[in-house]
Amino acid sequence: MNVQDTQEQLGGWKRKARQNIALYTEEIDETTDRNTERLLTLFREHNVGAFHFTPSTGYGYDDLGREKLDSLYAGVFGTETAFVRSQFISGTHAITAALFGVLRPGDELLYATGMPYDTLRTVIGIEGEAEGTLQEWGITYKESPYEVGEELSADRILSHVTEATKVIAIQRSRGYAERESVPMEKMNQVIAAIKQKVPDVIVFVDNCYGEFTETSEPGHAGADLMAGSLIKNPGGGIVKTGGYIAGRKDLIEKAASRFAAPGIGMEGGPTLYSLQEMFQGLFLAPHVVGEALKGSLYTAALLEESGLQTTPSYTEKRTDLIQSVTFASKEQMVTFCQAIQEASPVDARVIPQPAYMPGYTSDVIMAAGTFIQGASIELSADGPIRPPYTAYVQGGLTFSHVKIAVEHAVTRLLEKELLASLL
Known part of the structure; x- marks a missing residue:
């Protein structure tokens, strides 16, 4: 032409x-x-002040700004607590810390939304030859099929649950798949049905790409644990690096111990000069x-x-x-x-x-x-x-x-x- x-x-x-x-x-x-409007209310309720932008170095102990940011994220995602750190390299890193934090040898991870995207397949150990995968640590994996044109089905997911199933993972976004993403209305229904049948199973949500696209988040739907990246939605385009994990307090402590070290958990992590952009980006x-x-x-x-x-x-x-x-x-x-x-x-x-x-x-x-x-x-x-x-x-x-x-x-x-x- x-x-x-x-x-x-x-x-x-x-x-x-x-x-x-x-x-x-x-x-x-x-x-x-x-x-x-919801964020404005949370910022006011948490009394965010300019002094919360003060950087910390070294071990990062007693960082008031970091602690305030953690509490804000918990409010945003409707969870008991949250763990926000610039030291997370990516969403995959945050998800990995969450899964390794709560899973133990002999446990089973069930993906409710079919095959996860490529980087997580490597983490799990079902593709590639990377060291230190979940399967290498004796954690088994299976998935509930989620095909193009289907809706996420609690009955189909529950049909794959066994006594070994410790975590049911929901990938909110389609990733590199043709199947549908999971809207919050459907997530509410599915999580409620799972909790009714198997209340002790941990429901984990990979929330990458989903934050603020709707007016509620997976924590409001009853998810026990979720994770995401700050160079995606919640960083507002100005946060240079980092990730978050939000959820039940006991599970966050386990994930934080995996991220840092047992005994350090949420207490460490220097913020350097990242706090202002993290608050402002949110x-x-x-x-x-x-x-x-x-x-x-x-x-x-x-x-x-x-x-x-x-x-x-x-x-x-x-x-x-x-x-x-x-x-x-x-x-x-x-x-x-x-x-x-x-x-x-x-x-x-x-x-x-x-x-x-x-x-x-x-x-x-x-x-x-x-x-x-x-x-x-x-x-x-x-x-x-x-x-x-x-x-x-x-x-x-x-x-x-x-x-x-x-x-x-x-x-x-x-x-x-x-x-x-x-x-």
């Missing part, structure tokens, strides 16, 4: 996409307002998540207009930031991701290529021109290079940036005549 034809074609798709999402973006704004999080959600709606609407397959559709209710786009070929997928990188504020000249990444079994392409390395609350597009060729678009600090970047990606596909609807 020539330049004029490309611009005319894209212009029509843009107008239609923006019209289609108008009603749904209003709903996101309402969620943002309710979550911001306060900003509902707004930034709302911007990213509106961006995902527009991504879905525009790409559907261009003939691509997206999940979820722009008409569907969201419970995480993940927007998947399925392409007809590797070339289509790579071109799209490279165009997202070109429209990034950082490293725009870098041309991402499929390559090996630790913890993944397939080559991965990752477009992420982010201010914070690996920050998936910032706009990124990535995915394993394997059929079906699906890229996962997530994040976006501003709605405007997402619109511009996705429009640029569609332009590149048009220029290369890679859109199936036009071939």
Whole structure:
């Protein structure tokens, strides 16, 4: 296509996409307002003051700001307590500390949402050859199938529970899977049914990508334990590193002992100069998540207009930031991701290529021109290079940036005549 034809074609798709999402973006704004009001109330109730931003060094004992942040996170997620530390490398690290903290040799981990994503498969020991996995420590694993088009079923999950089952894990977001993410309404129902039948089982929720997308969190639904990353939703796009674990006090103490050492647990962990950004990032999080959600709606609407397959559709209710786009070929997928990188504020000249990444079994392409390395609350597009060729678009600090970047990606596909609807 020539330049004029490309611009005319894209212009029509843009107008239609923006019209289609108008009603749904209003709903996101309402969620943002309710979550911001909830946070304001928590900040006031906990008497957050400027002195709570004072850094600590060394062992980090008696850090009042860190203790206040822990109590705020517990309030946000509806749990007894929480454990927030900049020393967590990633969401996978926080999840690993939580699982190793509460599981013992001979226990069974049951994943209620089918196969977890690649890095956690490595942690469990069902893929790869890493040292120190759960299975190496004598912890068994199985999963309850959760297929495309199905709803999460408590009966199906409970049919896989045995006397050895210690933890039932729910992955809220789809990750690199085609199945549905788990909305809070469904999570409430499933956790209530599990607790009624097997009250002593620990229900753990991988909350990555889900924070502030709805007006309640897994703790409000009765989850015993949850974990996530601060360079995703709750960091508000400004926290440079870290993660959190929230839940029952006895379980948090076990996870903290795994993270640090027995006898240290929650008492240590220097905050250096990270406290102000952690408090401020948490306060900003509902707004930034709302911007990213509106961006995902527009991504879905525009790409559907261009003939691509997206999940979820722009008409569907969201419970995480993940927007998947399925392409007809590797070339289509790579071109799209490279165009997202070109429209990034950082490293725009870098041309991402499929390559090996630790913890993944397939080559991965990752477009992420982010201010914070690996920050998936910032706009990124990535995915394993394997059929079906699906890229996962997530994040976006501003709605405007997402619109511009996705429009640029569609332009590149048009220029290369890679859109199936036009071939």
